[in-house]
Amino acid sequence: MGEKRKGFFQRFLDGVEKLGNKLPHPVTLFAILALAVIVISGIVSAMGVSVEHPGEEGTMVEVTSLMSAEGVEYIFTSMVDNFIGFAPLGVVLATMLGIGLAERTGLISACLRGFVLNIPKRLITAGLVFAGIMSSVASDAGYVVLPPLGAVIFAALGRHPLAGLAAAFAGVSAGFxxxxxxxxxxxMLGELTIEAAATIDPAYAEGMNIAMNYYFIIASVFVLTFVGAWVTEKIVEPRLGEYKGDYRENLNGLEASEKKGLLWAGIALFIGVVLTALLIVPSGAPLRGDEGEIIQSPFMSSLVPIIALLFFIPGLAYGIATKNIRNDKDVANQLSDTMASMGMFIVLAFTAGQFVAFFAETNMGLVIGVYGAEFLDSINLSGIPLIIGFIIVAGFINLFIGSASAKWAMMAPVFVPIMMYLGYSPEMTQMAYRIADSTTNIITPLMTYFAIIIAFAQKYDKKMGIGTLISVMFPFSIAFTIIWTLMLIIWMMFGIDLGPGSPIYYEG
Structure with a gap:
């Protein structure tokens, strides 16, 4: 083990860890970036830099200085509005009201355990990866529930528990x-993408929706499930060898109260879906478009509250059935606990909101987009090489900054305009980013739950450390990145929409 830690890859990972630890907290980082925008806008404005607006022929756009009297006034008078208007703030908090209740009543955990414990043994690996992928509907709950559950299941079956932990971790994180x-x-990501697209083409941005990657992420579930199971059984598990530890597990199924809760939750979900369908499907339904459209309709604009309700209703039913909820005070307390857990996100939203708003106000995103696109065009980097290059860059950045929303808040204002100028839709840019962000989560020590996964693993291997865990997870990261990128390339070649009304190419 000591010799391996001295190798090139281990030294690289140690360098990533050291460099990442030296980066400021994301809250501080956004404050620094906002200050940098103010200073740079003053300098560039004084230089008289201007570009032609790509969506309005003959219209020249200059960088607006925030160091001028008008700029300083804007900074102070807009600060509260920048915070409140930070695109992901409201939608994330509203969504988490529903998802949080389902998580805190135990519904999410029971669903995951019930699924994994009731599939045939020959499909257990694929089922574990699939459950991990699906756990992203509950935000980060899968990190806490599935990796230790995967280890327990594999240990009970006489397989190496770390292989089960790795399969679950790959599904939860790399398939996020x-x-x-x-x-x-x-x-959370969609609102940032729409906001960035509006700097180039406001009319196009108005027609976008948060389900912009939905078709692609559905297909990705089955592809990544197969890849994750194959890597586990053909690469990771053979490399780990036979488990010789003393720790053994016995599997316990769901309790009677949990089964009753799942039944109630299932009935509640069915009723919720039917009622929602009645608001959408019939001709003249209130959430249907004026001309019977579904894609451009109030329904697509109402996805956030619909998602929240479709988690809230089953979560409430499960809580009542299992006695985790006895009255309205319990509901209020659990919702309050959910919002309390979002405290760091709210603080982050304040500084990130200033950076995003300042960047938009100065027109720097549009200017960088035009110059960046011209540079890429001059070196003939376009098409598939461009997409691959963007995925590599985004994946490298992810090694140092773990938060998906924080990274995209920084990257979207720059890369969305560049890619639009080169003919790629904001929806396409977002999907490429999501691939890069998800697949490298499992090999960076700076990912929020990395230390927790190590703690779970040390239950079965006391010597488990950062390097060892990364070496276990690295095959998943490589395989997911390659296969997922190839899948996106094939999607490009066939020109299939990434989601409802969400094309691959942008024709401005």
Whole structure:
């Protein structure tokens, strides 16, 4: 083990860890970036830099200085509005009201355990990866529930428990941007993408929706499930060898109260879906478009509250059935606990909101987009090489900054305009980013739950450390990145929409 830690890859990972630890907290980082925008806008404005607006021929756009008297006034008078208007703030908090109740009543955990414990043994690996992928509907709950559960299941079956932990961790984290349902990630990233697209083409941005990657992420579930199971059984498990530890597990099924709760939750979900369908499907339904359209309709604009309700209603039913909820005070307390857990996100939203708003106000995103696109065009980097290059860059950045929303808040204002100028839709840019962000989560020590996964693993291997865990997870990261990128390339070649009304190419 000591010789391996001295190798090139281990030294690289140690360097990533050291560099990442030296980066400021994301809250501080956004404050620094906002200050940098103010200073740079003053300098660039004084230089008289201007570009032609790509969407309005003959219209020149200059950088607006925030160091001028008008700029200083804007900074102070807009600060509260910048915070409140930060695109993901409202949608994430609203979505988490529903998802949080389902998580805190135990519904999410029971669903995951019930699924994994009731599938045939020959499908247990694929089922574990699939459950991990699907757990992203509950935000980060899968990190806490599934990796230790995967280890327990594999140990009980006489297989290496770390292989089960790795399969679950790969599904939860590397498959975070794949699901059969929309999750909190979709509105969180989607709102930032729409806001960035509006700097180039406001009319196009108005027609976008948060389900912009939905078709692709549905197909991704099945592809990543197969890849994750194959890597586990053909690469990771053989490399780990036979488990010789003393720790053994016995599997316990769901309790009677949990089964009753799942039944109630299932009935409640069915009723909720039927009632929602009545608001959408019939001709003249209130959430249907004026001309009978579904894609451009109030329904697509109402996805956030719909998602919240479709989690809230089953979560409430499960809580009542299992006695986790006895009255309205319990509901209020659990919702309050959910919002309390979002405290760091709210603080982050304040500084990130200033950066995003300042960046938009100065027109720097549009200017960088035009110059960046011209540079890429001059070196003939376009098409598939461009997409691959963007995925590599985004994946490298993810090694140092773990938060998906924090990274995209920084990257979207720059890369969305560049890619639009080169003919790629904002929806396409977002999907490429999501691939890069998800697949490298499992090999960076700076990912929020990395230390927790190590703690779970040390239950079965006392010597488990950062390097060892990364070496176990690295095959998943490589395989997911390659296969997922190839899948996106094939999607491009066939020109299939990434989601409802969400093309691959942008024709401005």
């Amino acid at each position: 941007s794949a699901n059969l349902f929309l999750s909190a990630t979709d509105p």
